[in-house]
Amino acid sequence: MSAIIVLGIVLFILMILIGGKQGLQSFLSLILNFGFLFFAIVLIAFHFPPIIVTIVTGIIVLALTIFLSGTNDSTSGLAFVASILVLFILVLLIIPIENWAQVQGFGLEDSDDLEGLSILIGINFVKIEIATAILSTLGAIAEATMAIASGLDEIKEQHPEIKPSRLLFDGIYVGKQIIGTTLNTLFFGLFGGSLSLFVWFHSLNYSFGDILNDKVFDAQLIVILFSLIGVILTIPITSLVMAEKWRKDNK
Amino acid sequence: MVNLFKKLPIKMILGFLLGGILLITFANHDDFLYQKPIFKVETVRQISITKSKDSFQNTDYNYQQELTGHVINGQYKGKKLSINNSYTMSSAMDHKYLPRQKAFITLHNSSGSATIKDYKRDVPIIFLIYLAIALLCIFLKFSGITAIGSIIINSILFIFAIYLDGFNNGNNVLLIFSALASIFSAVTLFVIIGHNRQMYVTLASTLICTLISIIISLIVFKFTHEKGIFYESMQYVTQPPRPLFLASTIIGSLGAVMDESTDIISSLFALKMERPQISKKQLFLSGRNIGKSIMGPLINVLFFIFMGETLSMTLLFLKNGNSWGYSFSMNMSLGMVQSLISGIGIVLAIPVASALTSLFAKESQK
Numbered sequence: 001m002s003a004i005i006v007l008g009i010v011l012f013i014l015m016i017l018i019g020g021k022q023g024l025q026s027f028l029s030l031i032l033n034f035g036f037l038f039f040a041i042v043l044i045a046f047h048f049p050p051i052i053v054t055i056v057t058g059i060i061v062l063a064l065t066i067f068l069s070g071t072n073d074s075t076s077g078l079a080f081v082a083s084i085l086v087l088f089i090l091v092l093l094i095i096p097i098e099n100w101a102q103v104q105g106f107g108l109e110d111s112d113d114l115e116g117l118s119i120l121i122g123i124n125f126v127k128i129e130i131a132t133a134i135l136s137t138l139g140a141i142a143e144a145t146m147a148i149a150s151g152l153d154e155i156k157e158q159h160p161e162i163k164p165s166r167l168l169f170d171g172i173y174v175g176k177q178i179i180g181t182t183l184n185t186l187f188f189g190l191f192g193g194s195l196s197l198f199v200w201f202h203s204l205n206y207s208f209g210d211i212l213n214d215k216v217f218d219a220q221l222i223v224i225l226f227s228l229i230g231v232i233l234t235i236p237i238t239s240l241v242m243a244e245k246w247r248k249d250n251k
Numbered sequence: 252m253v254n255l256f257k258k259l260p261i262k263m264i265l266g267f268l269l270g271g272i273l274l275i276t277f278a279n280h281d282d283f284l285y286q287k288p289i290f291k292v293e294t295v296r297q298i299s300i301t302k303s304k305d306s307f308q309n310t311d312y313n314y315q316q317e318l319t320g321h322v323i324n325g326q327y328k329g330k331k332l333s334i335n336n337s338y339t340m341s342s343a344m345d346h347k348y349l350p351r352q353k354a355f356i357t358l359h360n361s362s363g364s365a366t367i368k369d370y371k372r373d374v375p376i377i378f379l380i381y382l383a384i385a386l387l388c389i390f391l392k393f394s395g396i397t398a399i400g401s402i403i404i405n406s407i408l409f410i411f412a413i414y415l416d417g418f419n420n421g422n423n424v425l426l427i428f429s430a431l432a433s434i435f436s437a438v439t440l441f442v443i444i445g446h447n448r449q450m451y452v453t454l455a456s457t458l459i460c461t462l463i464s465i466i467i468s469l470i471v472f473k474f475t476h477e478k479g480i481f482y483e484s485m486q487y488v489t490q491p492p493r494p495l496f497l498a499s500t501i502i503g504s505l506g507a508v509m510d511e512s513t514d515i516i517s518s519l520f521a522l523k524m525e526r527p528q529i530s531k532k533q534l535f536l537s538g539r540n541i542g543k544s545i546m547g548p549l550i551n552v553l554f555f556i557f558m559g560e561t562l563s564m565t566l567l568f569l570k571n572g573n574s575w576g577y578s579f580s581m582n583m584s585l586g587m588v589q590s591l592i593s594g595i596g597i598v599l600a601i602p603v604a605s606a607l608t609s610l611f612a613k614e615s616q617k
Binding site: 023120146193221 | 284285286287303305306307309310311313339340341342343344346355369370371372373374375376378379380382383386387390391394395397398401402405409410413414416417421428435439442443467468471472474475477478479480485486487488489490492495498499500501502503504505506507509510513514517539542543544545546547548549550551552553554555556557558559560562563564565566567568569570571575579584587588589591592594595598599601602
């Protein structure tokens with residue numbers, strides 16, 4: 001049996017043992033997310049417009065991740081609305097910056113891997129890079145909105161008479177607590193992901209300027225920065241969405 | 252809504268805006284810092300378009316353009332050049348130049364001509380880094396600054412470890428990066444939580460879970476003979492790939508395991524403070540409840556980061572007539588293994604963090 005399947009089974013068993021029904025749902029969301037991700041790639045290969053395919057996939061993935069990991073449906077609904085808002089703001093930021101930075105496709109470091117492959121495939125790689133950036137931020141957006149929404153939900157339950165403006169303030173406070181650790185998840189992900197690339201830079205004596213302008217590294221860095229900006233935007237947006245709903249409910 | 256706008260730190264935003272304009276203006280004129288010759292495009296003339304078709308029936312277009320402009324730094328500063336650039340519609344490894352864009356070039360002294368090497372893209376990168384820092388500071392004030400501090404310290408440590416690895420020619424890669432992982436966790440948690448009991452409990456939980464997840468994976472690797480893991484598909488490899496892969500998995504999953512542990516342990520410590528009478532078992536169960544709801548989204552964070560990277564290459568494989576299975580194996584299998592290993596670490600953090608807290612919180616009560 002392949003190692004991936006065995007590792008998957010180990011993860012599945014652990015998630016069921018520890019998370020019970022919620023563990024099963026989370027595992028299901030992981031499998032479905034993979035399915036949608038792969039399906040999106042296949043659609044792009046069939047020349048469907050990459051950015052539209054990605055945005056639709058993004059909305060589906062956010063819905064799956066948020067509704068399958070949450071316990072309270074009304075909170076999950078608000079978290080979903082907030083995450084879609086963040087996604088759209090990010091898309092508006094990602095498209096011009098990817099066009100400006102031109103980190104699409106492959107760099108000189110990829111030459112060995114490209115041997116024997118035709119790179120003239122007739123699909124614009126700038127769009128593919130935009131798709132990559134959008135897809136990579138989805139996990140971070142979903143995680144952050146869920147964390148803030150469930151934190152605020154807890155506060156609402158404990159203090160049912162809390163004012164909407166106070167709830168907004170509390171949301172920012174919860175956000176402050178999660179940002180430090182989320183930042184680590186993202187940057188350790190970057191360090192891990194670019195480890196072999198950095199060993200390459202070191203052995204070929206790249207200068208700081210070379211690294212700053214290196215297509216492959218910049219592509220990875222940009223994705224992490226977009227995720228980070230997404231997480232930061234999530235904090236006020238989720239708090240605002242929840243506070244507005246709370247204001248309406250209290251009227 | 253009105254309240255929110257009142258609370259926005261207007262002075263700080265104006266300060267960051269001003270700083271941003273200065274920084275970007277500087278970055279636009281930073282050419283003198285580079286040793287490599289930089290060419291600034293002034294006029295562009297389209298020369299030709301040709302249609303091409305590869306053996307897999309992919310249609311693409313090749314364009315030729317003539318760029319004229321000046322060298323703007325170094326010993327050839329002011330030299331007028333005219334360079335031919337070819338680009339394609341798909342632009343996988345090339346780029347269509349527009350007037351006022353800059354590029355690194357190679358000057359051929361003998362003939363006086365030059366070729367384009369790569370686009371100069373430092374300004375957008377600096378802009379994006381600055382934007383992220385500004386947003387962190389505006390929305391989170393002091394917490395933002397400490398978070399940035401921990402990233403800077405960790406980056407320095409990371410570069411130091413890369414140097415150390417270079418000196419050893421990659422012989423001790425696993426050892427070096429495991430040590431780095433421990434130091435990373437200690438430094439980060441010290442910066443975020445401070446020096447107290449909670450920090451040590453979180454550190455212990457992070458290290459134990461990362462270690463167990465790696466041991467579990469190694470056992471799985473041994474029994475499956477690493478079937479389905481294609482180390483030869485690993486990119487940018489200058490050293491034996493297997494230890495490098497494990498090292499990058501350890502570092503990559505560390506942040507997420509730390510994230511989960513911190514969330515659980517800080518909530519439990521807060522709970523213990525509010526209700527000192529809470530029993531060991533109740534504390535453990537609360538930890539499990541908190542952890543259960545965050546584990547799914549957290550596994551997804553790394554999953555999308557690890558898998559997103561592979562999109563371009565997977566697409567290229569598909570368009571080169573490879574089957575779905577082969578394209579997956581050659582590009583996505585390593586990212587998948589990394590996601591699964593970090594997932595195992597994240598899930599393990601729930602019982603380990605809860606158990607450690609219930610044990611040590613009890614002790615503090617005595």
